[in-house]
Amino acid sequence: MPVNPADTALWPAPHPGGAVNATVQVPGSKSVTNRALLLAALAAEPGWLRRPLRSRDTLLMAGALRAMGVGIEEGVGPDGSGEAWRVIPSGLRGPATVDVGNAGTVMRFLPPVATLADGPIRFDGDPRSYERPLHGVIDGLRALGARIDDDGRGALPLTVQGGGALEGGPVEIDASSSSQFVSALLLSGPRFNQGVEVRHTGSTLPSMPHIRMTVDMLRSIGAQVDTPESGGEPNVWRVTPGALLGRDLTIEPDLSNAQPFLAAALVTGGTVVVPDWPARTTQPGDRLREIFTEMGGSCELTDRGLEFTGSGSVHGIDVDLGEVGELTPGIAAVAALADSPSTLRGVAHLRLHETDRLAALTKEINELGGDVTETADGLRIRPRPLHGGIFHTYDDHRMATAGAIIGLAVDGVRIENVATTAKTLPDFPDLWTGMLGTGTLGN
Numbered sequence: 316m317p318v319n320p321a322d323t324a325l326w327p328a329p330h331p332g333g334a335v336n337a338t339v340q341v342p343g344s345k346s347v348t349n350r351a352l353l354l355a356a357l358a359a360e361p362g363w364l365r366r367p368l369r370s371r372d373t374l375l376m377a378g379a380l381r382a383m384g385v386g387i388e389e390g391v392g393p394d395g396s397g398e399a400w401r402v403i404p405s406g407l408r409g410p411a412t413v414d415v416g417n418a419g420t421v422m423r424f425l426p427p428v429a430t431l432a433d434g435p436i437r438f439d440g441d442p443r444s445y446e447r448p449l450h451g452v453i454d455g456l457r458a459l460g461a462r463i464d465d466d467g468r469g470a471l472p473l474t475v476q477g478g479g480a481l482e483g484g485p486v487e488i489d490a491s492s493s494s495q496f497v498s499a500l501l502l503s504g505p506r507f508n509q510g511v512e513v514r515h516t517g518s519t520l521p522s523m524p525h526i527r528m529t530v531d532m533l534r535s536i537g538a539q540v541d542t543p544e545s546g547g548e549p550n551v552w553r554v555t556p557g558a559l560l561g562r563d564l565t566i567e568p569d570l571s572n573a574q575p576f577l578a579a580a581l582v583t584g585g586t587v588v589v590p591d592w593p594a595r596t597t598q599p600g601d602r603l604r605e606i607f608t609e610m611g612g613s614c615e616l617t618d619r620g621l622e623f624t625g626s627g628s629v630h631g632i633d634v635d636l637g638e639v640g641e642l643t644p645g646i647a648a649v650a651a652l653a654d655s656p657s658t659l660r661g662v663a664h665l666r667l668h669e670t671d672r673l674a675a676l677t678k679e680i681n682e683l684g685g686d687v688t689e690t691a692d693g694l695r696i697r698p699r700p701l702h703g704g705i706f707h708t709y710d711d712h713r714m715a716t717a718g719a720i721i722g723l724a725v726d727g728v729r730i731e732n733v734a735t736t737a738k739t740l741p742d743f744p745d746l747w748t749g750m751l752g753t754g755t756l757g758n
């Protein structure tokens with residue numbers, strides 16, 4: 316993708332004098348939107364997605380499905396309200412080329428779909444996508460009967476030689492480097508001849524809420540899924556072959572992208588309301604209610620949404636983030652501003668996310684005067700007075716939002732390439748300045 320010089324400019328992170336009080340309408344969830352697009356594409360009838368996230372990762376998913384022959388049309392939902400995508404499934408076609416960008420959900424979830432196409436599907440992406448683990452998907456699909464041409468590294472680029480169908484059946488994978496391996500094989504499982512039985516053989520498995528999200532969304536469109544939680548064997552998930560229903564689904568706000576806005580209330584001692592916070596959800600961001608409360612805030616789910624209030628003090632935390640790894644950059648930013656040390660554990664796999672997040676957070680917070688050290692599986696953060704400077708983002712949307720959180724409390728923080736937030740939250744700079752300027756936002 317060509318780099319726009321303006322995108323790599325330095326963005327002065329806004330530094331408000333006082334408490335932030337605002338309502339922020341957070342756009343749709345990346346993880347839910349990309350699952351919903353894929354499942355609607357594999358269904359037996361057309362479906363609707365209302366209020367989908369439109370960001371780099373979700374537009375890459377939509378573009379890839381379109382390239383394989385799926386219809387994705389702009390429209391208003393069946394009740395005439397809100398923005399929507401209408402998804403019209405079709406026989407999946409090859410040859411086609413898929414640009415995965417640096418979207419884990421696209422590079423992991425779509426190769427199984429490509430095995431159902433009637434020709435070769437080539438997968439390529441950003442340089443970083445070549446370094447992100449994909450072996451669980453590649454080896455898993457081969458064991459299930461797929462033909463895949465790659466360079467033997469267990470990574471991109473690769474070509475799936477779609478044969479129009481996949482046998483499926485039992486498969487063992489080690490998903491300790493990414494839960495997305497499990498989700499990927501389950502999501503397409505109903506369309507494999509024998510369905511799929513995925514057995515995770517590794518010692519750890521990150522991001523369990525995201526696997527629950529996969530299971531819940533499959534069940535909601537008619538798939539039969541057996542899980543460890545529904546009385547099955549530990550670390551084994553089974554999907555029965557069968558037709559999927561076309562549904563009308565409204566996408567929840569992205570609770571992980573709500574994080575910087577809630578953090579604004581926490582670190583400035585203000586109140587931020589996020590409307591449409593779901594009462595029940597599989598999104599890992601829901602854990603912020605508990606984590607940010609332990610760090611000094613308080614919150615309440617009301618009919619206005621989630622109302623989060625900071626007390627004026629921010630405390631350190633000792634927490635295992637293995638289930639909610641994508642929250643780590645924002646928690647590290649808040650922890651650097653706390654009145655006591657923090658230990659963030661269970662997130663060694665973040666070294667293979669958009670960037671090596673443990674190294675990037677350590678370096679960038681320390682360059683502002685902080686005291687962060689990497690551990691084998693996380694970070695130890697001892698708060699110190701911070702000063703302004705450049706906060707580098709390494710093409711990582713969550714590094715940019717982490718830097719913005721620090722900028723709330725520290726004057727003179729400038730964020731390099733804030734435009735990288737377009738991966739999941741293209742409106743971030745406007746939402747952020749709007750939150751600080753007007754107090755109330757909506758879309």
Ligand SMILES: O=C(O)C1=C[C@@H](OP(=O)(O)O)[C@@H](O)[C@H](O)C1
Nearest residue numbers: 346493494495521522525640641
């Ligand atoms: O399935 C998903 O939608 C995701 C799963 C997690 O991946 P890992 O298990 O690789 O951390 C998470 O970090 C990522 O942001 C989204």
Ligand SMILES: C=C(OP(=O)(O)O)C(=O)O
Nearest residue numbers: 417418419420641668669
């Ligand atoms: C790890 C993340 O993304 P991806 O879906 O690319 O893995 C993330 O959004 O924090």
